[in-house]
Amino acid sequence: MTIYRYEGRTKAGEIKKGKIDAASKKEAIAKLRGLGINPREVYESSSIFDKELKMGWAKVKNQDFVIYCRQFATLIRAGVSIVDSTNILSRQTKSKPLKKALEMVEEDIRTGISFSDATKKHPKVFPELFTNMIASAEVSGNMDITLDKLATTFEKQYNLKKKIRSTMTYPLILLLLTIAVAIFMMIVIVPTFVESFESMGAELPTLTVVTIKISGMLQKYWWIVLILLVVTIMLLYYLYKNNKKFNYIANYVLLKTPIFGPLLQKTVIARMVSTLSSLFSSAVPILQSLTIVEKVVGNPVVSKVVKELRDSLEKGNTLSEPLEKSWLFPPLVTSMVSIGESTGSLDYMLEKVAEFYEAEVDRNVDTLKSLIEPIMILFLAVIVGGIVAAIFLPMFSLYEHM
Numbered sequence: 001m002t003i004y005r006y007e008g009r010t011k012a013g014e015i016k017k018g019k020i021d022a023a024s025k026k027e028a029i030a031k032l033r034g035l036g037i038n039p040r041e042v043y044e045s046s047s048i049f050d051k052e053l054k055m056g057w058a059k060v061k062n063q064d065f066v067i068y069c070r071q072f073a074t075l076i077r078a079g080v081s082i083v084d085s086t087n088i089l090s091r092q093t094k095s096k097p098l099k100k101a102l103e104m105v106e107e108d109i110r111t112g113i114s115f116s117d118a119t120k121k122h123p124k125v126f127p128e129l130f131t132n133m134i135a136s137a138e139v140s141g142n143m144d145i146t147l148d149k150l151a152t153t154f155e156k157q158y159n160l161k162k163k164i165r166s167t168m169t170y171p172l173i174l175l176l177l178t179i180a181v182a183i184f185m186m187i188v189i190v191p192t193f194v195e196s197f198e199s200m201g202a203e204l205p206t207l208t209v210v211t212i213k214i215s216g217m218l219q220k221y222w223w224i225v226l227i228l229l230v231v232t233i234m235l236l237y238y239l240y241k242n243n244k245k246f247n248y249i250a251n252y253v254l255l256k257t258p259i260f261g262p263l264l265q266k267t268v269i270a271r272m273v274s275t276l277s278s279l280f281s282s283a284v285p286i287l288q289s290l291t292i293v294e295k296v297v298g299n300p301v302v303s304k305v306v307k308e309l310r311d312s313l314e315k316g317n318t319l320s321e322p323l324e325k326s327w328l329f330p331p332l333v334t335s336m337v338s339i340g341e342s343t344g345s346l347d348y349m350l351e352k353v354a355e356f357y358e359a360e361v362d363r364n365v366d367t368l369k370s371l372i373e374p375i376m377i378l379f380l381a382v383i384v385g386g387i388v389a390a391i392f393l394p395m396f397s398l399y400e401h402m
Contacts, residue, residue, distance in 0.1 A: 003019055003020075003021055003044070004019065004020050004021075004022055004025065004028040004042050004043065004044055005017070005018070005019055005042075005043055005044075006018060006019070006020060006028065006032055006037070006039050006041065006042045006043075007039070007040050007041045008032055008037040008038050008039035008040050008041075009037070009038050009040065010036060010037055010038075011036050016037055020032060020107065021100075021104050025042055025043075025044070028042050029042055030111065031107050031108070031111060034107070034110055034111030034112070035107060035110060035111075059097060059124060059125075060095050060097045060098045060101075060125050061095060062154060062155075062157075062158040063158070064093065064094065064095035064098055065095075065098065065154060066151050066154050066155050066158070067093075068089060068093060068095075068098060069130075069147045069148070069150050069151035069154065070147075070148070070151045071089055071092075072085055072089060072147050073143075073144045073145075073147035073148045073151065074144075075088065075089070076143050076144040076147065077144040082109065082115050082143075083106060083109050083110060086102055086105055086106045086109065086115075087106050089102055090102035090103050090106060097125055098125060101119075101122045101125040101126070104118075104121070104122070105118040105119055105121075105122070108121070114135075114138060115134060115138065116131050116132075116134045116135035116138055117135075119131050119134065127296065128292050128295060128296060129150070129153070129275060129278070129279070129292055129296055130150055132279065132284055132288065132289075132292055133146050133149070133150055133278065133279060133282045133284060134146065134147075134150075136282045136283045136284045137282065139283075140282075140283055146282050149278055149281070149282065150278070153274060153275065153278045156274060156358060157271055157274070157275075160267055160270060160271065160358065160361055163361070163362070163365045164263070164264075164267060164361075164365070167263075167365050167368055167369055167372070168260075170369075170372060170373070170376075171372050171375075171376050174376040174377075174379075174380065175376070175379075177380075178376075178379060178380045178383050178384070181380075181383075181384055182383050182384065182387060183218065185384070185387045186211075186214060186215040186218050186387065187215065187218055187219055187222070189387075189391070190211060190212065190215040190387065190390075190391065191215060191219065193391050194212060194215075197212070197394055204394050205390070205393045205394065207386070207389060207390045207393060208390045208391070208393055208394055210390075211386075211387060211390035211391075212390075244300065247300055248300040248301065248304075251299055251300055251301050252301050255268075255301060255328070259368070259371075260368075262364070263361065263364045263365070263368060265328065266357050266360050266361050266364065267357075267361050268297065268298070268299045268301075268302045269302075269328075269329065269333065269353075269357050270354055270357035270358045270360075270361055271297055271298065272293055272297045272302055272306065273333070273350050273353045273354040273357065274350075274351075274354035274358070275292070275293050275296060275297065276289055276290070276293050276350055277347055277350035277351045277353075277354055279292060279293070280346060280347045280350060281347040281351070286313065287310055287313060287314065290306055290307075290309055290310040290313070291310065293306050294306040294307055294310070301328065302328065305322065305323070305326045305328055305329070308322040308326075309322050309323070318338070318341055319337050319341060319346075320334050320337045320338035320341060323337060332353070332356070333353055336349045336350075336352065336353045337349060337350070337353075
C-alpha cells in the first residue's frame with residue numbers, strides 16, 4: 001500500500017485536500033470517488049513523515065485490539081451499522097496503528113467492499129484468525145457473538161504469554177546478575193590475591209589454579225570473549241528468525257527441556273486447541289481452520305502436526321489418528337478429540353481441552369515460580385561460593401602448615 005496526496009471537489013462543491021492509502025493511483029482515484037470526492041490531482045506522497053507513518057503502524061498492542069473487539073461487539077449489538085461502528089472506533093481508539101487501519105477500512109467499506117475483505121488488506125493489524133472468523137460471521141449474522149469470542153481468545157492468549165514471560169524474566173535477570181558478579185570477582189577480586197599466592201610458594205589446589213587461569217584469561221582477552229558472546233547471540237537469533245530448520249530444532253529442544261519443556265508444551269497445546277475451537281464454533285470450515293491454526297500457533301513443531309491433521313482429513317481419515325502418533329499430545333487430547341468426532345461435538349470437546357490446559361498452565365506457572373527462586377539462589381551460591389572457596393582454600397592450607 002502507498003500513501004497518495006490528493007486535491008478534489010466534494011459533491012457540495014467544496015475543495016478538499018488530504019491523503020489516502022491505496023495499492024495504485026487508479027485504486028486511490030476509485031476510493032476517492034466512492035467517498036464522494038471528484039479528484040483533480042492525485043500523486044504519490046514523497047514526504048518522509050508519511051513513509052515513517054506507514055512503517056510505524058505495523059503492530060497493534062494486544063490490549064488495544066481486545067478493547068476494540070469488545071467495543072465493536074457492543075456497537076453491533078446495539079444496532080449500529082458496521083460502517084458507523086468503524087467510524088466511531090477509529091475516532092476513539094488510542095492506538096495510532098489501529099486508528100489508521102480503521103480509517104482505511106471505513107473507506108473501503110463505503111466503496112462496497114465487505115468488512116472482512118477490507119481488513120484482509122491490513123494483515124499486520126488484523127490477524128488471520130480475526131479476518132476468517134469475521135468472514136464467517138458476515139454469512140451467519142452473529143457478528144457480535146464472534147467479536148466477543150475473538151476478544152476472549154486474544155485475551156486468553158495474551159494472558160498466557162504474559163504469565164510465561166513473567167515467569168522467565170526472574171531467572172533470566174538472576175542468571176545475568178550471577179554472570180556479572182562472577183566476572184567482576186574474576187577481574188577485580190581474584191587478581192588481588194594472585195601475588196599473595198605466589199609469595200606463599202605452596203602448591204595450590206586445583207580449584208584455585210583453574211580460577212586463576214580463567215581470571216587471567218578474562219583480564220587479557222575480555223574483549224574477545226565479549227565479541228564472541230555478542231556474535232554468538234546475534235547468530236543464534238538470526239538463525240532462529242530466518243532458518244526454518246534451525247527454528248524447528250530449537251523449538252523441539254525447548255519442548256524436550258526438563259521443567260520448562262512441559263510448561264511450554266501445555267502452553268502451545270492450549271493455544272492451538274483454543275484457536276481451533278474458536279474457528280470451528282464460528283462455522284469456519286475445518287480444513288480452512290487447520291490452515292489458519294498452522295500459521296498462527298507460533299510453534300513449528302506444533303504447526304507440523306497441524307499440517308498432518310489437515311492432510312489426514314483430506315485423505316478421509318480422522319483428526320485423532322495423527323494426534324495419537326505424535327509425542328506432543330497427551331492421551332487426554334486424543335481421547336477428547338476422538339469422542340468429539342464420534343459424537344459430533346468436536347467444538348465443545350476442543351473448548352473443554354483448551355480450558356483444562358489453560359488451567360494447567362496457570363498451576364504450573366505458580367509451581368514453577370515457587371521452585372525457580374531457591375534453584376537460582378542455589379546456582380548463584382555455587383558460582384560465587386566456588387570463586388570464594390578458590391581464594392580461601394590456599395589460606396586454610398597455609399594456616400594448617402604453620
